Amino acid sequence: MTDITPHGSQPAKLGHSPVADVPHVLRATDTNPKAAKRAERQVASMFLLSIILVIAFIVCYVTIDKDTVVYIPVFGEVALLTIMLGLTSGLSILLIGAGAIQWAKKLMPDVEVVQMRHEMASPADATAEAAANYERGKEESGFARYPIIRRTLIGAMALFPIPALFLLRDLWSGGLSGKASPDEILSHTLWRKGERIVVDETYQPxxxxxxxxxxxxxxxxxxLMEEQELSGNLxxxxxxxxILxxxxxxxxxxQQGDGWDYQGIVAYSKICTHVGCPIALYEQRTHHLLCPCHQSTFDLANAGAVVFGPAARNMPQLPIGVDNEGYLVALDDFAQPVGPSFWERG
Amino acid sequence: MKFLAARRRNPLVALGLLLAALVAVGGGYAAIANVQPAQASASSQTQVEEGKKLYLAGCSSCHGMEAQGTANGPTLLGVGAAAVDFQVSSGRMPLAAPGAQAVAKAPSYNEEQVAALAAYVASLAPGPAIPTEEDASFEGANVAQGGVLFRTNCAQCHQAAGQGAALTQGKWAPNLMQAEPKEILEAMLTGPQSMPVFSDGTLPLENKKQIIAYINNLQNASSPGGLDLGRLGPVTEGLFLWTAVFAALIGAAIWIGIKAR
Structure with a gap:
């Protein structure tokens, strides 16, 4: 069915050409053998240079020390090895591309051609044969003839997803294993009555x-340290x-509860109630706590209320006091789950 | 060298030599003259008196005649000498104009005057003293531990590479790339503007030194990978790719198409 005719080199028949009729102009390389020879040399030298650059890449990789630093304007102090590997490999692939384009533009034929497409629809006899095959399959399999087979098959297919419900059930309960449900896990933290508050990273009371x-x-x-070390529970x-x-x-x-502060010291969760980013971006003069992810802003002087942004819930507050040695301790766990909302929370 | 030899008798040579000699002598003298031992700033009574005069003239209109604070400025009772030194020697105070946040600029007072102001404010109520050279030295501090502490306590506002970032309503946490060790220490001790205080009780001096060592490490870090694009991370890198690099690629494709023969 393919019918390739050079376009432009001969007058196109009116009403048959899908492209505009632009007269073809011969290139210098078409008419002048010297120009064609020069283009050939250009293309070949680009490919050759690419080969040389690949060899240069290997040489650079072997010889340049990775810690050698050079100063390059605009870029600043950079590793010589990185720059040389980038330059050699980048230029080698660039030259392959440039050579290919030069080859196509200067030496390959530049006449436009038209390729006629055959019809998209199948011939009528083929569609009729396919329909007959389907009918014969239906008849021979007996799908219509054996209703018992048909009904049990439909029943089996309908019941097949049920095991998935048993598996997914563990998402909202602890399953038959007796473990805590995700709801319970999310609702409780390591804080409990009398637990000392220590500085993050230094564990200093x-x-x-x-x-x-x-x-x-x-x-x-x-x-926390014990919990993390023993059970690897991050x-x-x-x-x-x-944050205190x-x-x-x-x-x-x-505050979220009467006397939950200790002489003006308040403790709030560090986990944003929107999508759970850790926040410690506290402005001491406004008492605002800003989440850098989506700009939710909480007012720690006013029960952790949301004053701006997409968060829907107040920042949970932890009730605190001091123990008999005078160190700050929690008086209880958080009264509400920390972090982002989840559906059982209501 | 032939070029020089042929022209050594040129009359301009004498003039050039004379200029070079003058510059060398003058520059050398200036360099020596600048090396003077720093005056030990003991807060004597005269210094407090001097500071009070400067305070009444330059600060009292906003901070009040007794440093008790007014509607235009907070009280300075208890902020200590460190806060005065930080705010005035960085040029943040006195304010050029009211705004979301005081801007660092060329200081309006010389070192002696800053010391006098600090001594006066410190004499009103106790507060953090100006850190000594030894306090601000971070020789031998653990840089890796400093990195951990920086990411826990500082990175939320100043960004993980200390490049600074936005706060609410036009305020910002400044870039730390030019910050001096003493400045960093004073900022942690006094909590200037929106910044909270990181007291020695919860973040001991040893830990503060580790943080300063880490910031110093960031300040002197090279970029082995090439353009660091402000070290802001994937956002700037993506923006650069999608705008500059893609524009260049599209431009190249159009150029190839236009250049027909």
Missing amino acids: IKPEDLPVGGLVSAVPAN DARGKAAI VRMDPTEIVA
Whole structure:
């Protein structure tokens, strides 16, 4: 069916040409053998240069020390090895491309051709044969003739997804294993009555007098280290991380529970209630806590209320006090799940 | 060398030599004259008196005659000498104009005057003192531990590579690439503007030194991979790719198409 005719080199028949009729102009390489020879040399030298650059890449890789640093304007101080590997491999592939384009533009034929397409629809006899095959298959399999087979098959297919429901059930309950359900896991943290509040990373316990007005501490429960080391439980840190800030007690407008602060020191979860980014971006003068991910802003002087952004819930507050040695401790776990909302939370 | 030899008797040579000699002598003297031992700043009574005069003239209109604070400026009672040194010697105070945040600029007071102001404010109520050279030295501090502490306590506002970032309502956490060790220490101790205080009680001096060592490490880091694009991470890198690099690629494709023969 293919019918290739050079276009432009001969007058096209009116009404048959899908492309505009532009007269073909011969190139210098078409008429002048010297020009064609020059183009051939250009293309070949680009490919040859590409080969040389690949060899240069290997030489650079072997000879240049990876710690050698050179100064290049605009880029600054960069590793010589990185620059040379990039230059040699980048230029070698660039030259292959440039050579191919030069070859196509200067030496390959540049006449436009028209290729006629055959019809998309199948011939009528082929479609009729396919329809007859389908009918014969239906007849020979007996799908219509044996209703018992048909009904049991439909029943089997309908019941097949049921095991998936048993598996997915574990998403909202602990399953038959008796483990805590995800709802319970998300609702509790390592904090409990009397658990000491320690500085994150240094695990140093904190006395109220260590924290001046305007001060901020990223803190975790003292039992976190043990939990992390023993059971490798990194989820515990994700739920228990808090920030402690101290403000003038007269500046506290509201809290989530009566007397949950300790002399102006308040503890709030560090995990954003929107999608769970850790936040410690606390502005000591406005008492605003800003989440850098989506700009949710919480007012820690006013019960962690959302003052801006997509978060839907107040930042959960942790009730705190001091133990008999004078160190800051939690008085209880969080009264509500920390972090982003999930559907059982309502 | 032939070029020089042929022209050594040119009359301009004498003039050139004379100029070179003058510059060498003058420059050398200036270099020596600048090396003077720093004056030990003991806060004597005269210094406090001097500081009070400067305070009443330059600061009291916003911070109040007794540094008690007014509607235009916070109280300075208890901020300590470190806060005064940080704010005034970085040029943030006095404010050029009211705005979301004080901007660092060329300082309006010389070192002696800053010391006097600091001594006066410190004499009103106790507060953090100006850190000594030794406090601000981070010799031998653990840089890796500093990195851990920086990411826990500082990166949320100043960005993981210390490039600074936006806060709310036009405020921002400044870029730390030019910050001096003493400045960093003073900022952590006093909590300037929106920044919270990181007291020695919860972040001991040893840890602060580690953080300063890490910032120093960031300041001197080279970029082995080439253009660092401000070290802001994937956002700038993606933006650069989608705008600059893609525009260049599209331009190249169009150029190849236009250049028919």
